[in-house]
Amino acid sequence: MSEKKHYGYLWLAELKKLAKTLKKDHPDLNHSQRLELAAQQFAGVRHYHEAMALHKQYIDSLQERKGSSLVNCKYCDLNYYADLAEDLKWHEERHLKYEKAEKALGYKPEAREEREASKQVAYEGMYLQKENPKKQVEYALKLIRAHFDRSLEAAIDGDYWKSHPPFEAFAAMMDYGPSLIPPEAMQVIRNRYGCIEGPIPRGLSYWFPRNQA
Ligand SMILES: [Zn+2]
Structure with missing residues (x-):
């Protein structure tokens, strides 16, 4: 073989x-x-x-x-x-x-430990790269990716992964306040992925099927 x-x-x-x-x-x-x-x-x-x-x-x-x-x-x-x-x-x-x-x-969510490490790197990166909006967007996306992976993991566990949104749609659904993602970086992300209001209320970072929310 x-x-x-x-x-x-x-x-x-x-x-x-x-x-x-x-x-x-x-x-x-x-x-x-x-x-x-x-x-x-x-x-x-x-x-x-x-x-x-x-x-x-x-x-x-x-x-x-x-x-x-x-x-x-x-x-x-x-x-x-x-x-x-x-x-x-x-x-x-x-x-x-x-x-x-x-x-x-064709994708598997990252394990919890790696996700937590990614989040840490993302928060620090966004803070340290205040003068570099492009870099801030990169770190912001790292944070969204970690949240996406956690949400997808829950969906696999809960047997609803088939309806879980792909990353691009998930990014459009996530609403981050300025304490998590700087507004300028958030705007770039909005421009790239759009904005889907409703499925994930602000402050939350899990996607749930409508009948389970
Ligand atoms: Zn196993």
């Missing part, structure tokens, strides 16, 4: 789905035999257990130990207890949601 593969939960789900569809052409095979065949066709390995090993190895490589059993997933940014069955299930569900969203959007 030349390209780097991600053996995530979505990958495993697709393999299992293929095993199901093989039933039509191979009615003589039982479920585990069809999984073997799907592993060969889909994953290019000889046995299903080898595909499972690839999957487990891939997922394990993303988990970072934070405490005795507290783990952080570097991909979906969830902190959970690896010794609790319900936490493992919770992680699997969230990770799969993220994989699906990333596949469809």
Whole structure:
């Protein structure tokens, strides 16, 4: 295999789905035999257990130990207890949601820690670049991007990411007072993205579907 593969939960789900569809052409095979065949066709390995090993190895490589059993997933940014069955299930569900969203959007929100760092850089940058409006706009956009990522993360968790606005529309919906973004920079952003009033009230930075707001 030349390209780097991600053996995530979505990958495993697709393999299992293929095993199901093989039933039509191979009615003589039982479920585990069809999984073997799907592993060969889909994953290019000889046995299903080898595909499972690839999957487990891939997922394990993303988990970072934070405490005795507290783990952080570097991909979906969830902190959970690896010794609790319900936490493992919770992680699997969230990770799969993220994989699906990333596949469809071609984008994944930044993890919380990086977002907070971005916000800090943005606030400092806007303050330090008072004489340079162009730079201020760059930092202002960094702040909006961090808010966008947080809102999109909530949308993935809440299963409404398909209707979440893209960054450009989100930027048009956000209304920042002068204490957060200097008015001159805000005007440049308005000129670039427009202004959509209503979906995100001033002071808030999450987009919600209408029926959940
Ligand atoms: Zn994860």
